[in-house]
Amino acid sequence: MINWLKILAPLPLAAVLFGCFGDDKKEILQPEPTTGQEGCDANTICKDIKGEFKLTADKTWELEGLIFVEDGAELTIEPGTMIKSEGKDALIVMPGGKIKAEGTKDKPIVFTSKKANPAPGDWAGVVIFGKAPVSTPDKTQKFEAGDQKFGGTDEEDNSGILKYVRIEYGGWEVATDKELNGLTLGGVGRGTTVEYVQVHDGSDDNFEWFGGSVNSKYLVSTGGEDDGFDIDEGYQGEGQYMIAIQGVDSDRAIEAGSVALDPNRITEATWSNMTIVANEKNQAIHIKNNVMLNLDKTVIIGNNTPELVKVEGAVALEQVTSGKTKFTNTFYDGTFTEMVVAADAAVVALLTPMLTQAADALNDDLSPKAEAVKTANAGAIVGNDLWYQGWTKANSVKK
Numbered sequence: 001m002i003n004w005l006k007i008l009a010p011l012p013l014a015a016v017l018f019g020c021f022g023d024d025k026k027e028i029l030q031p032e033p034t035t036g037q038e039g040c041d042a043n044t045i046c047k048d049i050k051g052e053f054k055l056t057a058d059k060t061w062e063l064e065g066l067i068f069v070e071d072g073a074e075l076t077i078e079p080g081t082m083i084k085s086e087g088k089d090a091l092i093v094m095p096g097g098k099i100k101a102e103g104t105k106d107k108p109i110v111f112t113s114k115k116a117n118p119a120p121g122d123w124a125g126v127v128i129f130g131k132a133p134v135s136t137p138d139k140t141q142k143f144e145a146g147d148q149k150f151g152g153t154d155e156e157d158n159s160g161i162l163k164y165v166r167i168e169y170g171g172w173e174v175a176t177d178k179e180l181n182g183l184t185l186g187g188v189g190r191g192t193t194v195e196y197v198q199v200h201d202g203s204d205d206n207f208e209w210f211g212g213s214v215n216s217k218y219l220v221s222t223g224g225e226d227d228g229f230d231i232d233e234g235y236q237g238e239g240q241y242m243i244a245i246q247g248v249d250s251d252r253a254i255e256a257g258s259v260a261l262d263p264n265r266i267t268e269a270t271w272s273n274m275t276i277v278a279n280e281k282n283q284a285i286h287i288k289n290n291v292m293l294n295l296d297k298t299v300i301i302g303n304n305t306p307e308l309v310k311v312e313g314a315v316a317l318e319q320v321t322s323g324k325t326k327f328t329n330t331f332y333d334g335t336f337t338e339m340v341v342a343a344d345a346a347v348v349a350l351l352t353p354m355l356t357q358a359a360d361a362l363n364d365d366l367s368p369k370a371e372a373v374k375t376a377n378a379g380a381i382v383g384n385d386l387w388y389q390g391w392t393k394a395n396s397v398k399k
Contacts, residue, residue: 044063188214340355
């Protein structure tokens with residue numbers, strides 16, 4: 001049984017060794033931690049992070065259990081660092097805590113499975129909680145796997161930085177019918193940087209936003225067993241240059257829905273320069289109730305896909321008829337059983353003309369091939385800027 005309220009603190013960064021080693025050792029300084037925490041196995045993080053702590057690239061690190069970066073604490077992860085985990089292991093940044101995981105194109109930071117033959121759900125994932133609003137009366141929400149709360153009133157809240165980070169094989173049932181995602185962002189404010197992040201083969205959603213206002217760029221979702229990008233609980237933010245490549249068993253590339261306990265804060269996303277490669281299982285895009293979704297410069301590839309987009313729920317339908325949910329410079333290629341599905345015929349009539357067919361829209365590397373796509377600067381790859389190369393999972397990004 002995992003203790004959600006662990007109280008053991010990590011070793012201070014600049015502690016001086018005194019006492020037990022004798023007088024001749026009194027002035028030896030302990031370096032920044034590179035062998036795990038005191039009381040944990042070497043290279044293992046088994047206690048919550050308090051104060052400042054660093055994971056260095058000269059070691060392969062392991063998480064042991066649910067590791068919380070507490071309010072006021074800061075976790076730094078060096079470029080090129082690898083963190084391997086298994087089972088109910090997760091890194092959870094609490095409101096007021098910060099993560100500084102800034103890799104580089106040549107030295108990405110990788111969270112992955114310990115198993116020799118990794119698969120979705122090998123470990124629990126990465127969670128970042130902030131103090132930005134969610135759609136509840138008090139603008140906070142209870143963590144679905146515990147008693148901790150996230151959210152608040154600070155749209156500009158800063159939870160740190162994720163840049164050139166790859167998260168693989170996450171997603172775990174931490175409570176009955178409650179799973180963590182590859183990357184969970186709950187109440188994360190727009191002061192946080194989320195750029196150049198790939199989530200690969202998660203057992204639940206690859207990316208999921210619960211409320212918050214964080215903006216993101218250069219996101220890659222590949223494979224996985226549920227949705228690529230899932231937004232709900234009143235998330236309101238922007239995204240640009242986003243790739244969603246569905247696996248055979250993946251659900252939607254985009255799922256957007258909101259409980260909206262606060263009717264004044266529905267889920268509202270403005271995303272541009274997206275590339276979606278759908279599968280045969282479900283809709284490419286599912287807009288559920290209490291959602292406004294504005295897509296621009298998007299390319300959607302169908303592979304015998306049942307529907308390109310489905311819209312349901314009174315508020316979501318009204319967002320289309322009022323002109324707030326709309327698609328501009330949006331192209332499709334491949335095969336779909338239906339373009340737009342909705343109970344309201346007016347919604348179908350409005351959205352369908354917003355989708356433009358473009359045969360041979362993209363090359364295999366997702367760069368634009370059709371002239372119309374090039375002219376509109378549509379899709380996640382504009383021109384020849386293959387920004388995903390060098391740091392994403394080998395051979396995971398392709399049409």
